[in-house]
Amino acid sequence: SPQSCVIDTLINGKIQAAIDSKVHSILAKRRLICTTAFSRGANAYCPSGYLATGCACGMACGSWDIRGDATCHCQCANIDWTSARCCKVAIVG
Amino acid sequence: SPQSCVIDTLINGKIQAAIDSKVHSILAKRRLICTTAFSRGANAYCPSGYLATGCACGMACGSWDIRGDATCHCQCANIDWTSARCCKVAIVG
Amino acid sequence: SPQSCVIDTLINGKIQAAIDSKVHSILAKRRLICTTAFSRGANAYCPSGYLATGCACGMACGSWDIRGDATCHCQCANIDWTSARCCKVAIVG
Numbered sequence: 001s002p003q004s005c006v007i008d009t010l011i012n013g014k015i016q017a018a019i020d021s022k023v024h025s026i027l028a029k030r031r032l033i034c035t036t037a038f039s040r041g042a043n044a045y046c047p048s049g050y051l052a053t054g055c056a057c058g059m060a061c062g063s064w065d066i067r068g069d070a071t072c073h074c075q076c077a078n079i080d081w082t083s084a085r086c087c088k089v090a091i092v093g
Numbered sequence: 094s095p096q097s098c099v100i101d102t103l104i105n106g107k108i109q110a111a112i113d114s115k116v117h118s119i120l121a122k123r124r125l126i127c128t129t130a131f132s133r134g135a136n137a138y139c140p141s142g143y144l145a146t147g148c149a150c151g152m153a154c155g156s157w158d159i160r161g162d163a164t165c166h167c168q169c170a171n172i173d174w175t176s177a178r179c180c181k182v183a184i185v186g
Numbered sequence: 187s188p189q190s191c192v193i194d195t196l197i198n199g200k201i202q203a204a205i206d207s208k209v210h211s212i213l214a215k216r217r218l219i220c221t222t223a224f225s226r227g228a229n230a231y232c233p234s235g236y237l238a239t240g241c242a243c244g245m246a247c248g249s250w251d252i253r254g255d256a257t258c259h260c261q262c263a264n265i266d267w268t269s270a271r272c273c274k275v276a277i278v279g
Binding site for chain 2: 194197198201202205206209210213216217218219220222239240241242243244245246247248249250269271273275
């Protein structure tokens with residue numbers, strides 16, 4: 001009936017407007033967050049919740065691999081340090 | 094009129110509460126997902142939908158570049174293997 | 187009262203449906219975006235809003251560190267170039 005249509009449209013309009021503003025404000029707070037995990041020796045471990053996105057090694061070594069999604073392992077001999085770059089998506093602020 | 098105000102407030106309240114809980118539950122599922130693409134030779138290719146965030150090379154080589162957003166290319170001579178670290182934001186679970 | 191229950195259920199149903207479709211469509215647009223910042227010398231700087239996820243260096247050097255979340259620094263001697271892989275989460279399209 002015409003009357004219920006009006007209410008329908010009214011509610012739909014309210015819902016869309018509320019969702020738009022809310023979703024964008026929450027989404028804007030979800031960012032990429034990164035940190036670095038440095039360690040002596042040939043392995044470096046990202047903090048819980050983070051994933052390794054890249055690794056650096058001592059001895060100018062560019063040969064590394066990532067184990068278990070969050071551990072950097074440097075493969076050259078006599079590696080003195082390893083550094084993991086660790087990132088995640090989380091709410092900021 | 095006072096009566097329509099009451100309905101307004103009621104509907105607005107419902108909408109906000111529903112959005113809050115829904116948006117946070119959906120957002121919480123959107124995470125950073127990473128994988129590694131290993132390959133013989135001087136190039137490694139991320140799976141479709143992923144972007145390269147870092148590269149590792151054989152021969153201790155740390156000189157690399159990323160081509161087309163998802164391909165790691167190791168620049169040193171006689172590179173025996175290349176590994177791409179590949180990430181994306183996607184819904185998990 | 188039964189009557190207000192009907193309105194309640196109607197409004198809740200509308201809200202859930204609207205939120206589902208809206209949130210998923212907005213979320214789908216929020217992606218991981220990456221770019222590369224290349225520079226002569228031992229430092230490369232990510233554009234504003236991006237974070238460094240990994241670094242490459244000239245001279246086959248795999249020893250680098252990230253400073254201030256968005257600057258790649260290559261540690262070997264006589265570094266001729268540095269490249270930063272830079273990413274962020276943003277709305278695409």
